[in-house]
Amino acid sequence: MSDYDHARIKKLVLKGEKHKKSKKRKKEKDEAGSSKKPKVVVDEDAVEHGGWWTAKTAGDITGTVSIEFGDRCYLKAMDNGLFTLGAPHNAGDGPDPEEIFTAFPINDRKVAFKSGYGKYLKIEKDGMVTGRSEAVGSMEQWEPVFEERRMALLSETGHFMSIDPEDDACVALRKKVGQHEICKVRSNATRDVVVDTEPKEEKGDLGEVEKNYVKKFQKFQDKKMRINQNDVKELKDAKAQGSLHETLLDRRSKMKADRYCK
Template identity: 95%
Template sequence: MSDYDNIRIKKLVLKGEKHKKSKKRKKEKDEAGSSSKKSKVQVDEDAVEHGGWWVAKTAADITGTVSIEFSDRCYLKALDNGLFTLGAPHNAGEGPDPEEIFTAFPINDRKVSFKSGYGKYLKIEKDGMVTGRSEAVGSMEQWEPVFEDKRMALLSETGHFMSIDPEDDACVALRKKVGQYEICKVRSNATRDVVVDTEPKEEKGDLGEVERNYVKKFQKFQDKKMRINQNDVKELENAKAQGSLHETLLDRRSKMKADRYCK
């Protein structure tokens, strides 16, 4: 465990590439971004159940710190002998252990490589075993995430999918078809930018529906009959183009003497 924690994660190293000393660069803080308006974060219940680690839906999501989950709350675990096994189940709300955390490096828009906490890359061997003993990335250290029907599997260079051997929980890549043991999830704990829909629910749909929505919201309903202005909707289209849609809607409701805010 102590050996694992002492490993220093370095950048992606390709085979044949010369090692160069990199200079430390100070990261500039984006003050404008930090002071910008914060958006509301949508709760990902699945991520909460897994300690904040969310499921990658595309290959582009698989970068940086990740874990590989083969069954619910059971993650691929690196051993100090360069092999991998399936870790013990975690309780709800817990994330992966340090030995179950990897660093993912995009190779291109389809393939990625994974480095264990021991600083070695995951590779498929000739006998189908998956090992973590490579110092650099070649073709055998590259994996392609394949998505289908909201499920995912990791395809090796040999055309075999990464899986967990049900007999000894070892990580292998022996099958060219995806079965229950090949299905996995790559999870990330990176911060996500969530786009929040700020459009009021009353303004969903066309302008006719928008007017009905606001009538429902503000009408007094004394006789339980909805009163909608029968003038051409073209008036609303012109008002929207001029930026006076809400004023025009209020004026149309006031003519029907049905709005609670109109005299």
Template identity: 60%
Template sequence: MADEYAAVKRGKLILKGDRPKAKKRKHKSDKKKSEGSKVDEDSIKHGGWWKVSKIEDITGSVSIEFGPNSYVSALDNGLFTVGAPHDEGDGPSPEEIFTAFPAGENKFALKSGYGKYLGVSKEGTVIGRSDAVGPMEQWEPVWEDGKTAILSSLNKFMSVNPEDDSVLAQSTAAGQHEFCCIRSNKAKEENKSVLPDEEQADLSQVEVNYVKKFQKFQDKKLRLNDGGVHELKKAKKDGTLHETLLDRRSKMKADRYCK
């Protein structure tokens, strides 16, 4: 296990609807409560990780399951594979857990435990080597007839190569190798968006936060782009906020990742 994943915490299984031990009689009201708090059997089989079925729930810790109890796993070279199947009742391993963020309307971004965002190359290989979220790092979930698929920015579906278990995004149609389950282990009533610490502020302060994080100047003086906040507002709405912030820092030569 990579050292970078040592700090990732596994989710605990929370069961609802346990019957009180002391009560002998079961009233009608108790029956209704019991029916309204059924245990998710599928979640139990996956260590408390439940199936996500709406974009609002793709935040925080998530995993992507291809095949029974087999999850997309990050490699230290920036590529991805599908790990060996887990025993029933076990959740994903640390390297199979990603952090999800909203990235525009009906889209999301994923960050691996190595601190890199998942994207797709022009050849259709899923890679995790980006420090910011641009168009290539945005993914769109597709749900139809109870099945889930993940669409890349190139309009190709994420899939698994059956020959070597590598993770690709090359198919224009969703089939057996493209169907997956996006899973979360957070409490279902928690629907708050999970944002990086740098974005827990208004947009003008967000830019300052990122400049401070990535600036390369030894004198530590801030060099901010004189573009207006309206540009950032539009970028956030279009799902290109990270790319726009990086471009603005690049123009000021204020980012150590800018070439």
């Protein structure tokens, strides 16, 4: 545990590359304070996993990550260079230190993973996944494959990373994706999320939109909705002209179904 905690995460090292002593870099000025922080939409899935959000593209897999198999169970590095599946976590908890890796993009398709022990994940000839490599060669490269909101990690040999159900060991033995090969790479990096600014009343088709606004502003005692029966084409034209809200109010006013009608 102590060795893991004190392992230094260095830059990506390719095989055949000479090691150079790194020079201390000057601290960059923090410019974040000069601009307003963007509003963030709450990611309920990330909240359930301690703030660790699911990577949707290969470009998301960089920096500090975890690899989740099943529900809240993460790939765990051991001090013997092997990997196993960690114990399930409670809702709201993130991965343990041994379950945290550093991802390095190789190109726009492939990545390499380094454990906290400072070793890269590699596919061996027998299909075992080990973490004993000092540098990245072809066998240390993994390709995230996405399909129908699911993901699997493809090795250089054409086999997908999985967890052996018998002993929870990390292997790559199958060329087809089954339930044991499906995983998620999670990141806790700060991200900018586009805010959904569309009011909830305006979600759906125009008929549903009109119903939503009638429910919101109805003033009648019997609580029965009174919907204008005129053709919704009127609403389509109004939306195109930028006068949707005025037209909706006018239609509600004719039905005496709006608290703001004259």
